[in-house]
Amino acid sequence: MNTPTTRTRDGADTEWWREAVIYQIYPRSFADSDGDGIGDLPGIIARLDHLVALGVDALWLSPFYPSPQADAGYDVADYRDVEPIFGRLADADRLITEAHDRGLRVVVDLVPNHTSSAHAWFVEALAAAPGSPARDRYVFRDGRGPDGAEPPNSWRSVFGGPAWTRTDNPDGTPGQWYLHLFDAGQPDLNWDNPQVRDEFVDILRFWLDRGVDGFRVDVAHGLVKQADLADWHYPEETTSGDHVEQPRPPMWDQDGVHEIYRQWRAVLDAYPGEQILVAEAWVQPAERLAAYVRPDEMHQAFNFEYLEAAWSAEAQRTVIERSLAAASAVGAPTTWVLSNHDVLRHATRLALPVGTPRPNGIGTDDPQPDTALGLRRARAATLLMLALPGSAYLYQGEELGLPEHTTLPDEVRQDPTWRRTGHTQRGRDGCRVPIPWEADSPSYGFGPTDASWLPQPPVWAEYALDRQVDVPGSTYEMYRTALRLRHELGLGGGELRWMESPDDVLAFRIGSGAGAEADSGAGSDSDSDSGAREVIVVTNLSAGPVALPPGTELVHASGPLTATGQVPTDVTAWARQRR
The missing domain is CATH 3.20.20.80 (Glycosidases)
Structure with a gap:
């Protein structure tokens, strides 16, 4: 292939x-x-x-x-x-x-956080007895209260309502509860179960063998839950949170998830080529998120x-x-x-x-x-984003x-x-x-x-x-030009260096020439190709227009500049030194 x-x-x-x-x-x-x-x-x-x-x-x-x-x-x-x-x-x-x-x-x-309630494993689990191996693949618990009529804990679904649904026993009497951090049709898997871990390694291999180049991992921060399933009395969030006044939620961003991703990374690394793992992890602060992309775990988050x-x-x-x-x-x-x-x-x-x-x-x-x-x-935000390394x-x-x-x-x-x-x-x-x-x-x-x-x-x-195709100034053509220039100028691999700018204005240098060469006269006639590949990015979030840095010429912009060549409010411009 x-x-x-x-x-x-x-x-x-x-x-x-x-x-x-x-x-x-x-x-x-x-x-x-x-x-x-x-x-x-x-x-x-x-x-x-x-x-x-x-x-x-x-x-x-x-x-x-x-x-x-x-x-x-x-x-x-x-x-x-x-x-x-x-x-x-x-x-x-x-x-x-x-x-x-x-x-x-x-x-x-x-x-990997959950299956459908129509998955063969969950159908088997519903038909099995409490404490059975089939139920251990998911998170089943007895309810609280004298008749078990209360959910096992206070957790709420991301989609609203309780995160637990009670099952019926074969004789029609109320049974155990199962955890679903999302919809009731999405029962959470128990990632402490070796069968669950082995199953997903096999799923990875199934699609790698078919030639895929990677996996975006849904709810990557949710697979492992705090062992005691402790009650949670703070506002429900899908992120791990960085609020000083509250601990990390017991259902999100538990340290045990990293062992899983180290195992998966080893599976991908055994295949020829460069297949990637991408974490959908609603995790803050940035240092907690960075843990997902350590060298032996995921590639992106x-x-x-x-x-x-x-x-x-x-x-x-x-x-x-x-x-x-x-x-x-x-x-x-x-x-x-x-x-x-x-x-x-x-x-x-x-x-x-x-x-x-x-x-x-x-x-x-x-x-x-x-x-x-x-x-x-x-459009301004997009042009700013596409210039970032x-x-x-x-x-x-x-x-x-x-x-x-x-x-x-x-x-x-x-x-x-x-x-x-x-x-x-x-x-x-x-x-x-x-x-x-x-x-x-x-x-x-x-x-x-x-x-x-x-x-x-x-x-x-x-x-x-x-x-929009071939229409100057259309959003599509703005994107297409930005992606071409991003590739030609090596912006994604550049080093960002901030520049002095007026209040409410972002300005930085980026590109293959944004390192030491940029600070020693990039853009001069004696400069090498690195200066030509450096871009100066200006995003104006202030109330009035701002000028491009002296000696620069426009390369691309998210909207028209003013008649005098200034960057209007809510516009991002890419420029470079005149040669």
Whole structure:
């Protein structure tokens, strides 16, 4: 099987994942080949050339495994096959091959914290007696109180409601409780059980043998629970937290997870090539997150502290500095991200008043964000992110400037959060709406019919890909140019050096010339190629326009400069010294 290779400028192989830009595909919302309104693997294959034209290095596929779809596929019933609505196992093989033929690597989702309640193991566990080996693969406990009618502890589900559901005995009487940190259809596995550990090593090998280039590990910080399952009386969070007034939650970021990932890393390292592990770990502070990417564990960990950072120069600089320092201490790259399938799209999130906590969805009766402001800031944030050293992730549709669908009718929502919070949190459906390809086609080119598993808003036409290709200033062309320049100038592998700047303005040097050469006159006529490859990045978060540094010329920008060549508010510009 043809496996892509990333090479340095001198032709030597390099660790591709340190600088890679990876594009997340949410299969049910990317491209529908058969007109049933749900995206599928053949649809993805037909659109792979879009990723090549965009200029990304790899794609990450959210789950496509057999599943009852209680949580859009993150409730896996079989880790070694493909859900029929997405295609067949042969389609997964063809997707991997065709991606590799185009020079794209393929990362697949792995969901190890829980299975589906339809998984054969859990079906067996429900039929087995308390204390049986089948039940020991999951977290079953007797209830509290004289008749066991109270849950074993106070833990709450991330999706709302209790994190425990009581079972029925074969005779119909109430039985034990099982733990599910997410939906009731997602029972948590017991990672103290050797069978569970052996099973996932075998699953890794199954997909590595089929040619995948890595795994994004769902809820990587949640596999191991505190042994005593102690009550938790603080506000429920999916992160480990860095709050002085509270200890680390007993269900998140326990030290025992690292033993698991050291074992997995050894499995991947035994295969030829460079396959990677990527942690979805909502962990703070940055030093705790860095533990997941030590040299013998994972390769990358999403930087959610960066995703959550307020749109202010102080907040942005603080999180960038802290992230780079923590990752550098363990020899890992920082992995930047602004949007994914679990959070409000950043073209909408950044339209909210600065400092507003990120809402879990926006609905028709909520205040509607300023779409133009959100897109302006999103473009600036993206150009800032793509200039930072390390790896970056893009979420499908963000290259089109897609906002959140904030007027999605409540009656069509499918995220279990909406139901489990008693209709108080809209949840994640708004960022999962099928994306638009062609403005004048059925379902905006998502599929051959008008069918769409979530309704697309009428404004999707103006964001369609065919309305943006080769259109100067379009969001798509901004992304495409940024990715080309990022590669040509070696920005992902550069060293960031801050520059003096006005209040509420970020300015730094980055690129292959951003080291000592940059400080000794980069950009002068006597400078080598390193100066030409250095970029000066200016992000203006102040109230008025700011000038580019003297002696520089514009390379790229997230929006037009002023008539006098200044950087307006909420715009990022890339410049370099005139030669």
